[in-house]
Amino acid sequence: MNLNATILAQMIVFAVVVWVTMKWxxxxxxxxxxxxxxxxxxxxxxxxxGQKDLVAAESRVQQLVGDARTRALAIEQQxxxxxxxxxxxxxxxxxxxxARLLESARAQTTLESQKARDELRxxxxxxxxxxxxxxxxxxxxxxxxxxxxxxxAAGL
Amino acid sequence: xxxxxxxxxxxxTEYIQxxxxxxxWQFGNNPFWSLHLDSLLWSVSMGLLFMSFMYIAxxxxxxxxxxxxxxxxxxxxxxxxxxxxxxxxxxxxxxxLITPLAITIFCLILLMNSIDLFPVDLWSTVIAERGxxxxxxxxxxxxxxxxxxxxxxxxxxxxxxxxxxxxGVRGYASEFLLHPFNTWWLCWFNFILKVIEEVARPVSLxxxxxxxxxxxxxxxxxxxxxxxxLGWPTHLGALAGWxxxxxxxxxxxxxxxxxxxxxxxxxxxxxIVYLSLAHExxxxx
Numbered sequence: 001m002n003l004n005a006t007i008l009a010q011m012i013v014f015a016v017v018v019w020v021t022m023k024w025x026x027x028x029x030x031x032x033x034x035x036x037x038x039x040x041x042x043x044x045x046x047x048x049x050g051q052k053d054l055v056a057a058e059s060r061v062q063q064l065v066g067d068a069r070t071r072a073l074a075i076e077q078q079x080x081x082x083x084x085x086x087x088x089x090x091x092x093x094x095x096x097x098x099a100r101l102l103e104s105a106r107a108q109t110t111l112e113s114q115k116a117r118d119e120l121r122x123x124x125x126x127x128x129x130x131x132x133x134x135x136x137x138x139x140x141x142x143x144x145x146x147x148x149x150x151x152x153a154a155g156l
Numbered sequence: 157x158x159x160x161x162x163x164x165x166x167x168x169t170e171y172i173q174x175x176x177x178x179x180x181w182q183f184g185n186n187p188f189w190s191l192h193l194d195s196l197l198w199s200v201s202m203g204l205l206f207m208s209f210m211y212i213a214x215x216x217x218x219x220x221x222x223x224x225x226x227x228x229x230x231x232x233x234x235x236x237x238x239x240x241x242x243x244x245x246x247x248x249x250x251x252x253l254i255t256p257l258a259i260t261i262f263c264l265i266l267l268m269n270s271i272d273l274f275p276v277d278l279w280s281t282v283i284a285e286r287g288x289x290x291x292x293x294x295x296x297x298x299x300x301x302x303x304x305x306x307x308x309x310x311x312x313x314x315x316x317x318x319x320x321x322x323x324g325v326r327g328y329a330s331e332f333l334l335h336p337f338n339t340w341w342l343c344w345f346n347f348i349l350k351v352i353e354e355v356a357r358p359v360s361l362x363x364x365x366x367x368x369x370x371x372x373x374x375x376x377x378x379x380x381x382x383x384x385x386l387g388w389p390t391h392l393g394a395l396a397g398w399x400x401x402x403x404x405x406x407x408x409x410x411x412x413x414x415x416x417x418x419x420x421x422x423x424x425x426x427x428i429v430y431l432s433l434a435h436e437x438x439x440x441x
Contacts, residue, residue: 003305004192005184005189005191007309011306016203021207025211033233039221
């Protein structure tokens with residue numbers, strides 16, 4: 001084992017290699033790795049955020065669907081109620097209209113029967129007069145017997 | 157391999173010595189002023205290999221920030237992430253130095269160790285001696301204590317620098333003088349303890365790596381020798397030795413993969429631990 005100046009030479013060689021590695025070569029390797037690690041970490045964080053967003057969106061969708069369902073139900077009930085109301089009011093209108101028509105028909109009938117009766121009464125009076133004329137064979141003065149005739153007509 | 161061994165060296169001693177001697181270049185009067193050119197060649201080329209690998213990885217990473225990483229990119233990022241995780245788990249204060257330093261140490265030592273998995277005679281005998289005409293050429297840089305001590309000393313210097321930087325001169329001095337016994341009349345003892353502690357770290361870092369790799373290399377050489385010793389006189393013996401070397405070499409090679417990886421990892425982990433200790437304030441205890 002003979003020790004000599006090779007030790008010093010090796011120290012210089014080693015120092016140069018270490019210095020070059022530290023100064024130029026190591027940053028060349030370390031920086032891209034660090035950058036990529038950063039990027040991967042960012043990507044993972046983004047993925048996690050996306051997952052969270054998805055969950056939030058899903059719950060929001062659930063809520064929206066629930067809201068829509070209750071609203072639709074309310075609208076349906078409202079429509080049902082309105083329809084019932086309309087049917088009810090239509091029924092009422094029809095009933096009152098029918099009653100009114102019936103009433104007016106009845107009034108007209110009464111009026112007409114009254115009229116017919118009056119007419120008939122007149123005719124009966126005239127008939128009675130003509131009958132009496134025939135029986136008496138002479139003319140009856142309508143003016144003279146007007147009172148009598150009226151009494152007759154009222155008696156019919 | 158056996159064929160090279162039988163044709164090459166004349167004796168067992170020569171074979172071992174040949175494999176364990178560095179390509180030495182003395183440029184001063186004192187033997188200290190010499191360089192192991194083979195170790196430094198491996199160190200520099202593995203450093204360049206590592207840096208170009210990092211450069212390609214960096215270009216790929218920059219080009220594909222927007223894309224899903226694939227293939228090699230994924231592999232590199234996995235390794236980077238693993239080491240970064242180790243650093244983060246043992247360090248309380250973030251640092252821009254420690255992760256790249258840890259990756260550099262791990263990859264450099266792993267690459268230098270991995271040369272041990274090549275056949276023992278490939279570099280020293282086939283390429284260096286036959287190809288380039290070099291008498292001695294040692295292929296695994298981490299079996300040269302100069303390389304491991306040099307690396308460990310660099311780590312030691314960094315640890316001292318960061319200790320002073322993070323704790324201040326006062327904190328650094330108080331660590332030497334007032335721990336573990338917080339009284340002035342025992343400060344000389346504290347100082348001795350702390351110096352031993354600090355010196356033991358690079359020594360253990362360097363010698364652990366050196367010892368493990370040297371032992372592994374030596375066993376590889378001995379397995380190579382097994383073929384030489386069995387196969388020398390006859391062709392049948394040569395065949396038996398060759399088969400034996402293949403079996404033993406494969407088994408030890410597979411086991412050695414673990415050592416190659418583990419030693420690089422241990423060196424890196426201990427560096428992280430020492431540096432994270434340097435970053436921590438120990439004033440409170």
